[in-house]
Amino acid sequence: MNASRLYRGAVFGTLAALALTACSSDPATESSDDTAATTVTVEDNFGTQTVTVPPQSVVATDNSTFETLDTWGIPLAAGAVSLMPDTISYTEDASIVDLGSHREPNLEAVVAVDPDLIINGGRYGQYREKFQELAPDATIVEVAPRDEEAFDSELKRGVTVLGEIFDKQAEAQELSDAFDASIARVQAAYSPDQSVMGIIVSGGQIGYVAPSNGRTIGPMFDIFDFTPALEVPEGSDDHQGDDISVEAIAASNPGLIIVMDRDAAVSADGPDYVPAATVLEDSAALQNVPAIQDGNVIYLPADTYTNESIQTYTEFFNSLADLLEKNAQGAENN
Template sequence: MNTLASGLRSAALASGLLLASTLAPAIASAETMDISHASGTTAVEKNPKTVVVYDLSALDTLDALGVDVAGVPDAPMPASLSTFSSDDYEKVGSLFEPDFEAVNALQPDLIIVGGRSQAKYEDLSKIAPTIDLTISNDAFLEGVEDNARTLGDIFGKQDEAEAEIADLEASLDELQSQTADAGSALVLLTTGGKVSAFGPGSRFGDVYDLYGFTPADASLDVGNHGQAVSFEYIMEQNPDWLYVLDRDAAIGRSGEAAEQLLDNELVARTNAWKNDQVIYADGGLLYLASGGIRAQKALADQVITALQE
């Protein structure tokens, strides 16, 4: 009788071990989630511990959500992200070119690319799960908010993400209420002594598409680099507001400042210049991290302040 009972117990134990080994992969897979992104779908571990980020917009959102990262690009940083320039964070290449040896050394659980680093998605995917948070210009606000929710889901920060989204939308609502009667605007980028203009639907079209300003020239090319323009063109468009990005200052390159370049007799004839309605954007945020949830709010708030002055 004891022998029979012992045999039954042994059989039950063996069955239990077999069941546990069968369920182990299912339990492990339950700790991952499929993330759809700009370059496909990736199985990502929930709450990954070691994170490498190449996209500064994603870094801005992660910082707003209170998520720590291990590796970042060696690149100019907006003032709000300046802490990531310190030696506390491993430098894993540039915004465009990864240092694969440095990435491998970190053994990351997750790599995030986007925008400038999108082209390296396939290469980095061979090292660790990688997601591409590139945002399309034709659905920019949706992309900003979707990325915040995606990162909130991955890191268990859903409440924080929704709070950041609500804050951004409140700022945009306030801004749109003020631009309804603010007149026309023209977005300019200066670099190397030259000027380009951007219209609706372009890389810097938020001024029209999100903020609600009437475009001074709705026919502008929506190409990534804008349309080269002259000072005569600016005078002829005669915008009520000028929204200016100094690219050289944004990336730490020496050159003639936008304020000096535009200070001439032709631009001085515009309503914007006459009425001191020239907004010099926070270049670090606009040029390097505009797809971040916190960056978008800060840029909108800057315009709100200018309109109220």
């Protein structure tokens, strides 16, 4: 073999080696790509959270997320099953570890499922730090509506974050769009000439809901700019409503009454349960109220108190729009 051939062979070998080196992956870059491909960063109530996706062991304790997770078919390893209404299929899944109610939780049970994601909040919000102690390797995400923010925007924010975590962005957008559409229908059909009263029926008692307060009916006054039939100084956000006499409610002559039957969600199977509709019908003081006489009493879905999902509000707002549109049509025909 002559020197020229040896030289060409050496050059070829060197170029080949360089080509192979150029084609090979930088270990640091490869690791970075892998990390980027298996995590997602979201903003929740406590700031920026990095979630490993897809999460392998999910725990859920926030009532505003249950129906969304259920609809998307997200399996749960553990959750506050005792807080879920029977309209959520997780209540029929015996494999899910029940952490109990917020009043008597079994928080230590979360250790057994070794979660990598805990969707916490709502009634369980007070246990965030305890979960951090029990499951230090888990990412805790909280998207329950914040009191200081617009309620409708908060519901959409929450479902958007869940969509990012579970790769359900399109489904999350559909829920937000349906929610916006239901709001638009009510806004278009409602007239400020109609005064509105919100009440919660619990234990057979009628409680007054102060406009803007609480997490169910109160925010509707802001979303739809309802005209309050009654405004009481220092109204509270008590989950059973404020203690105001039925006579005072009747004297305000509401044209529309929005009702949440709290017991329908928590004690409908109990022997002492009295439906909210019966309580109102049996109240002599309310019988001459315009809303009662005109059939303008509307009830939130029976599971609302324990199912505070964006779907629950979409369903109710569409029902409310149906009622308002029907009334408007009737007025035109008269």
